[in-house]
Amino acid sequence: MASNERPLRERIARELRERRENGLLRTLDLPGGISLYSNDYLALASDPRLREETIRAIRETGRVGSGGSRLLGGNSEDWERAEMEFAAFAGTEAAIYFSSGYAANVGLLSAVARPDDIVFSDSLNHASLIDGIRLSGARKVIYPHGDFARLEEELDRHRNERGAKFIVTETLFSMEGDFAPLGELAALGRRHGAELIVDEAHAVGVWGPQGRGLAAAAEIEKEALAVVHTCGKALGSAGAFVCSSRVLKEYLVNRARTFVFSTAPPPYLAGQIRAAVRLARGMDAERARLAELARTLREELRGQGFSAGAGASQIVPVIAETNERALAWAEILQEEGFAVRAIRPPTVPEGTARLRFSLTVAITRDEIERLVEACVKARRRTNSGSARSMASRG
Ligand SMILES: Cc1ncc(COP(=O)(O)O)c(C=O)c1O
Incomplete structure (x- = not known):
C-alpha cells in the first residue's frame, strides 16, 4: 500500500523527522x-545486600508471577506485608502499592478528583501528576513554581466554589532540586479547606528521619490526604506506594483504575522493596x-x-x-x-x-x-x- 494512503504513518514519520531536526528526538x-x-x-540498585535479599525473596515466595490483578487472584501475603510495613515507614495508617509512580499518581488523582473539583498544581509538577489531574476532569489552577502568595490568592478567588479543593506538589522538585515548604502548604490547605497531595519521588530514602521523606520531616504525613512514595529511585526497586488513611486506601482499591485493571507485580518484588526500606532506614x-x-x-x-x-x-x-x-x-x-x-x-x-x-x-x-x-x-x-x-x- 502506498504511503499516501496511510496519512497517520506519514504524520508519525513527519513528527519524528521534526523532532530530530530540532534536536528534540528522544x-x-x-x-x-x-x-x-x-x-x-x-546506589541500592546495585547493592549486593539488596541483590541477596531479592534472590532470597524469589526462593521463598510461592510463585514468580502474580497471575492477575490484586482483586482477581494476584493478591498475596507478600504485598499485604509490604504495604503494612511501608505505611509504618511513611507514618500513615495504610499504604497501597502501584506498579509505578506514574500509575500511582494517575490512579490516585483520577480517582479522588472530579469535574466539579479544583486542583491547585505547582507549575513544575511531574507529568504523572499533570496527567492524573487531566484524567480526573477537575479544573486545574497552575500556580507559578513556589509562589505561595499567588497560590493563596487563587485559593481565595475560588473560595465560594462548590466541590473539593486539592493542593498538589512534589516535595523535592525533580528539575529544580528545591524543596516545597510543606508546613506552609499544609497551613494553607487548613485555612482554605483544601486537601494536600504530595509526591515524595525524589525525597524518599534521601531526606527526612531515616529517609522517611519530607512529609514525615514536616510532620504532615497524617494530615495530607495522600503521600506518594516511589520505589524506583533511592529505593533501587520499582513501583510506588500511595500512603494515606485506611479509608482512602479502601477507596483506591475500588476506584483507582491503574490499580484495579492492572496485573499485580510479582510477589518477590514485595520482598525486594521490604529489604530496600530496611536498608535505606539505616543509611x-x-x-x-x-x-x-x-x-x-x-x-x-x-x-x-x-x-x-x-x-x-x-x-x-x-x-x-x-x-x-x-x-x-x-x-x-x-x-x-x-x-x-x-x-x-x-x-x-x-x-x-x-x-x-x-x-x-x-x-x-x-x-x-x-x-x-x-x-x-x-x-x-x-x-x-x-x-x-x-x-x-x-
Ligand atoms: C516527581 C515524580 N513523580 C513520579 C514519577 C514517576 O515514578 P515512576 O518512575 O516510578 O513511574 C517520577 C519519575 O521520574 C517523578 O520524578
Whole structure:
C-alpha cells in the first residue's frame, strides 16, 4: 500500500523527522561515562545486600508471577506485608502499592478528583501528576513554581466554589532540586479547606528521619490526604506506594483504575522493596555524604559564577539559559566523560534551559572537582564561540 494512503504513518514519520531536526528526538541510547542522571541516589540498585535479599525473596515466595490483578487472584501475603510495613515507614495508617509512580499518581488523582473539583498544581509538577489531574476532569489552577502568595490568592478567588479543593506538589522538585515548604502548604490547605497531595519521588530514602521523606520531616504525613512514595529511585526497586488513611486506601482499591485493571507485580518484588526500606532506614551516613557532595558541588559551581538554582538537594541544576548553550555544554561534558543531558523547555520554563546533575553516593569528591572544571571549560568554549557550530549540529 502506498504511503499516501496511510496519512497517520506519514504524520508519525513527519513528527519524528521534526523532532530530530530540532534536536528534540528522544532515544534509548545507553549512557556512557560517569552517570549524572541516575535516580539511584543511595546506589541500592546495585547493592549486593539488596541483590541477596531479592534472590532470597524469589526462593521463598510461592510463585514468580502474580497471575492477575490484586482483586482477581494476584493478591498475596507478600504485598499485604509490604504495604503494612511501608505505611509504618511513611507514618500513615495504610499504604497501597502501584506498579509505578506514574500509575500511582494517575490512579490516585483520577480517582479522588472530579469535574466539579479544583486542583491547585505547582507549575513544575511531574507529568504523572499533570496527567492524573487531566484524567480526573477537575479544573486545574497552575500556580507559578513556589509562589505561595499567588497560590493563596487563587485559593481565595475560588473560595465560594462548590466541590473539593486539592493542593498538589512534589516535595523535592525533580528539575529544580528545591524543596516545597510543606508546613506552609499544609497551613494553607487548613485555612482554605483544601486537601494536600504530595509526591515524595525524589525525597524518599534521601531526606527526612531515616529517609522517611519530607512529609514525615514536616510532620504532615497524617494530615495530607495522600503521600506518594516511589520505589524506583533511592529505593533501587520499582513501583510506588500511595500512603494515606485506611479509608482512602479502601477507596483506591475500588476506584483507582491503574490499580484495579492492572496485573499485580510479582510477589518477590514485595520482598525486594521490604529489604530496600530496611536498608535505606539505616543509611544515615550515606544520606549525610550525599548532602555534603551536593553542598560542595553547589558551592564550587557558584564560586565559578554559575547559577545553580535555589535548592539544597542532591539534584543540582546549572542554568545555561539558552537551548543552544545547554546543548553545547552537555556535549562538552559528555566529551569529558560525564553522562549528562541538556534539559530544555517545555520541560523547564523558557529561558532556563539547563544541565541537571543528579548526584548519587557512587560519585566521588574527585569526580565533583572534575565536573566543575568541565563546566568551566564548557562555558569558556561556548563563550569563545567554538561551540556555536556544535550547537547547531545538536
Ligand atoms: C516527581 C515524580 N513523580 C513520579 C514519577 C514517576 O515514578 P515512576 O518512575 O516510578 O513511574 C517520577 C519519575 O521520574 C517523578 O520524578
